[in-house]
Structures are given as C-alpha cells and as structure tokens.
Amino acid sequence: MTTTYLGALAAIALSLAVLMALAWVVRERTGNSGWVDTIWTFAVGLVGAGGALWPVAGAGPNARQWLVAALVMLWSLRLGTHIAIRTSGITDDPRYADFARAWGLNAPRRMFIFLQNQALGSVPPVFAIFVAAHVPEPALRVQDFLGAAILLIGILGEALADAQLTRFRHDGANKGRVCDVGLWRWSRHPNYFFEWLSWLAYPVIALSAGYAWGWASLLAPVFMYWILVHVTGIPPLEAQMLRSRGERYRAYQARTSMFFPLPPRTLPPKEGVAA
Template identity: 75%
Template sequence: MNLFYLEALFYLEALAAIVLSMSVLMAGAWVVQQRTGNSGWVDTIWTFSLGLVGAASALWPIAGAGPNPRQWLVAALVAIWSIRLGSHIAVRTAGITDDPRYAAFASEWGADSSRKMFVFLQNQGLGSIPLLFAIFVAARFPQSALRLQDYLGALVLVVGISGEALADAQLKRFRTNPANNGRVCDAGLWRWSRHPNYFFEWFGWLAYPVIAISAGDPLRYPWGWAALLAPIFMYWILVHVTGIPPLEQQMLRSRGERYRDYQSRTSMFFPLPPHKGVAA
C-alpha cells in the first residue's frame, strides 16, 4: 500500500473520531435543551464542543511525536475562538427563556418536536465536520517550524474575533438604551452591514486555509486545500441557511417597515458604505 493510501486511511480514521465526538456532544446538547426548555444552550454547547474537538484534533500526534509549534498554534486559535464566542452566547442565553429560532422550529414540529430536535442537532454536529477537518489539516502542514503564513493566519483569526466582538458589543449597547426600543441598530459596524458579526465570524475561518495551503508550492500539501471547506461552508450556513434568513424574517416580523428601510440601504453581509435604496 503506497504512502498516499496510508495517509488517506489515517485521515479517514481521524474523521471518524471527529464525527463520533460531535455526535456524542450534540446528544448531550439535546439532553440539556430538553431538560431546561431553553434551546439557546444548544448554540453554547455546540461552540464549546467545536473548540474542544477542534483543539484535540489539532494536537493529534504526528508519527507518534509530541505536538509541534504549528499544532499548538492552531489548537490555541480554535480554543480562543470557542471561549470568546461560547461565553458570549452563554451570557445571552442566561438572559432569555428560549431562543426564538429554535422555538419556531419546535412550534412547527408540534408533538414530534423532541425527536426532530434530536435529529436536527445531530445534523448540526455533522455539519461541523468541514470546519473541524479544516482545523485538522491546517495543524498537520508538513513543516514543524512556523512560517510567515502561520502568523498571517493567526492575524486573520484575531481580526475576525475582534470584529465580531466589537459588533456584538455595539449591538448590546444599542439594545440596552431604552431610547432605542423598537428601533433597528444601524450604528458603528451595523451601519455598513446588516450582519457584521456574521461577516467577521466567516472571516475568521479564512485563517485555516491561509495556514494549510503552501503559498510557494500549492501542491506541496494537497490535503491543505480541504481547509477551504471551512469558509465555504460557513458562508453557506450563515448567508443561506440557519444564519441570516431566519433572523431577517424575525426582524421583519418585529420591526416591519423600519427593518425594510434598513435592508434597502445596508449591505446584507459584506461591510460596504450605506447606499440609499439598494440592498446588497
């Protein structure tokens, strides 16, 4: 059996371990959701689970050796992302009785909501595989010493985390002002994008392709190209599936014409200067 097939077998084994780990952890999220009745904890557990499994996969031994500097760097990056976002979601969840998005699903599912929620969360765990595999392949770039690319990847993630944290803080500050009750936040980053927190979340996942793909020799590490799955998948999820579509529907129900006006002058995803009458 040649080296490529041995390597492919190893990657498949790692992938199976990642799938099993996320399945078990999301089953735990389902138990918490069922017992508390607050589905907001689902996103908290998913974020911490992704950080835990991602860091573990980054530190997966290479040829029996201890973790090299790049493995530690990638593990640290995903851990920092997980702790920041997971803590933010946990604080938000503690202040609500239920997440309106998941509550809408439960209402639609009716008496079968418990079973369908379990299946939904298992699918959410499986949907994390492109993200986790990107982390795994980035950590295993075949050179132990850190390169300029690795530092650039770290910078990309820092910018993503910082931008998302700033957007979250601006939105929280807007909502805690009683004068803004019923209004739409269009201050700071929210003037340039209707979902700047989602944009920076997506931007941060570009860190792993930057680390995984060799700039000087793109074919040196073919597995590195799999890291592109992370930003591609995250963009699809945020823009077309569980991110923007249900959130904008909710905002239209609660804010009506005010939100339609906001849509007409503010870019949906990528931060762009406000333009009256055009929704990007």
Template identity: 55%
Template structure:
C-alpha cells in the first residue's frame, strides 16, 4: 500500500469516527441522556475498525483469513460491550461521569462536551488503526500468535462480561441497596470490568508484531492508550470522584482494601 493510500484511508477513518462522535453529541444533547456517548463510541469503533480490517491489502486481493478473523474479533467486542452499554443506557439514561462534567462546566457545557467527544474520536482512531494493522499483518498463514491474540481477546470479553453480570446481580438484590459491590472479581479490583476491557486490546499487538512487519509495533499504542484513558483520564478518576461524593467513607474503606485496576488480592499497602 502506497503512502498516499495509507494517508487517505487514515483520513477516511478519522472523518468517520469524528462524524460518529458528533452524532453522539447531538443525541445526548437532544435526549439529555449522556449514556449514548459510549454506546456510539463502541459501535463506531467496531464498524470503522471492522471495515478497515477487510480492505484488500495488497490491492487486488480478497480478504485473508487473518483479516476476516480480526474483523470478527472486533465485531464480537463491539457487539458485546455496545449491547451492554445500550441496555444500561436504555434503563438508566445517564452516565454519572459525564453528568458530573456537565454540571461542572455550566454554561460552557455544550461546547466543552463537543470537544470531549472529539477527543474520544481521536482515541477511537488509535484503536481502530491498531485493529486494521493487526488484520493486515502480511504473514501468509494464521499461526500461533494469531491464536494467542484471539484467545486473549476472548478471555478479556469473558472476564468483562462476568464482571458486569456480578455487578448487576449485586445491585438487583434489594438487601444491597446503598452498598458497594465487593463480590466475585469485585473483591480483588474496584474496576475489574475496566481491567478486562484493557486486556482485550493487548490482543492486537500479539497478532500484529512481527520482525518482518515494522508497522505492527504501532499497535502497542492501543493497550497503552486504553490504559491511560481508563486509569488516568475518563475511567477510574471521574467515576471514583463520583463514588466519593455519593458514598463517602464507605468508598474510602473500599479503596483502602482493594486494588484500583489489576484484579489481584491486595497485599499490605500496595495499590
């Protein structure tokens, strides 16, 4: 693929994801339900990354087995997470992280939220490009690294789905009203669903990285970017600030005894 074709494909992906997130901004603005932002983000990545994975490369050839496998993996990820977020948004409507931001921003909330979702489109582009690069690894046949990558992504999906199910089960019990979930995987991590979401994005470097494929190293940006976003920006920090405001000392006690991200028993004072 020539540099011109690569740049044009990148521009098309960037435009598509920006358009998706602009639509998300309009939907949340009209409906008042901020949960639609993450719904659109997830389905947008799945659609753009899936199509980009199947683009013939080199030109003239049909999709390879690897391209079809990677497109299927990102589609499964998108449908699983997007379906979960859609169900939650349909029932609850608002995401407390975004609602807190809107309350803090006041009169400038509309414009700042638009800039926020465009920043999320940029993150989505990094993820989608990583998926496409993994799909276009030129190794002629599927191999061990492809199987390991697929297994890693599926393990992440199972762990995330289990985390979500445990949380729903806990919240559905009236006896747990006002309490913080500390059952199952939530015993070992305050955010096991975030950890397993990050684990999914490690799959693409495993598939992509090869000594004969220099572009494959770019896919390391996917797990790095997702870790940064979840742990330091849009995941844990705003959610835990909300929990501290709403649950106070109860949540501080949970913070003291549970790791924030990696789901392993906390020993001593380590985080």
C-alpha cells in the first residue's frame, strides 16, 4: 500500500512539473501570463482526476473514485473556462507582469523556476484528491456526500462571485470604482474564499478511522489558504488595486473583510470614502 501511494505521489509531481513547463512555453510564446493560471487549473483537474482513478491492488475504480474524479473535473472545467475567457480579453496578467518587470533580463529563467515551484506546491492538494478517492471502504458514506456538497457550494459560490465582478466591470458607470456589491460587500476576495472552501471537501471525504493516509488530505486547504492569502493571490492583487484605485480601495479595505465573508464594518464619516 505504501509503495502504491508513494508511486502515485511521484507520478503526480512529475505530471505537474511537465504541465507547468508547458505553461511556461505558452507564456513565453504569447506574452500573456494569464494562460499560466488557465493551464494550472486544467492541469490540476487532469492530474487530480487521473490520481482519483489510479488503480490500487489491481482493482478497478469504485464509486468513490469516480465521485472524486467527477468533482475535481467539474471544478477544473468551471474555473479553467472562466480564466481562459478572461485571459483571451487581456494582453497580460498584471500580477505576473509585475514579477517579470522586477526580474528584468532574468525574467524567462525566473519565471520557469517560479512555475516549477508552483508545480511543486500543487503536489499536496492534488495528492489530497488521490487520498480522498482511495479511502479503503467500498461503499459511499454520508461524509462522501457531505464532501461533495461542500465542493459544489464552493464551485457555485466562486462562480457567483466571478459573475458579479464581471457584471460590475462591464457596466460603464462603474469605471474607476471598486466592486462592493453582492458577495464583494462581505469579502474583498469572495472568489478566493469559495476556492479555498472547495478544497475542504477532500479532508471531509478522506478522514476516516484507521486510514492514516487520510491526514495528508489536510494539506489541501492549508496549502490553498497559504497560497491565496499570503503568496500569489491576495498580496499582489491588492497591491495592484491600491495603485489603480488608491483611496477608494483603502476605504474598501477598511470596511470589508479580507477573506472570510463578514458583515461590512461601519466607519466614521470622516474615514469613509465612496467606492
């Protein structure tokens, strides 16, 4: 059993490294870093589904494996398609563009290393998918359906947040303003919150008495929280928003929760700035 799990872990790592190398090639050929996130999303979905269906002890995929594979592919197709549509309408992703400017002439090499680090960092959440799919109990349990429900809520919540932001941006009256309608009134990054919520599904499915590997599934929400809140998610995006929206975004930061949806804070009149 251990050999099988370690073999799957190695295969996941290699597959992600190869696919993120492809993302680097696409980025270098097109100059549009938005395709990096598109390819990453589809890569995680493809490798995750493949890991979910990975045979153990020569047995074919069971109902749980098919359920987990379907869930990760649904997540991947929804998010990947959304990012691809968004990317097709821009010349470059401002977050990656900032990295490239800071790296100067070393940008291609540094970008390749950055994307390989991203591939390496993606191994724990994808391995969590594998672990959840291979719980050694043949029949589906209540917690499998609970995990599926959490993931579906995450997908729907993120899709709603993305749709609200897109509609806000396409309204000419909102040019230069900060989106604070719908879910964006309760969180500055509701799409990231629901993305993180989706990854809680795998520990819910995987944690089971006597299944030591199930604890590895906790790495998925831990990693996604760290990457979204502290690395490539919120920090560069908020820096870019402060440059483009200035005091309007500072006022939005002051009254709106950064990540977890919470009621907006009421500021004294002298501190409030219309968004």
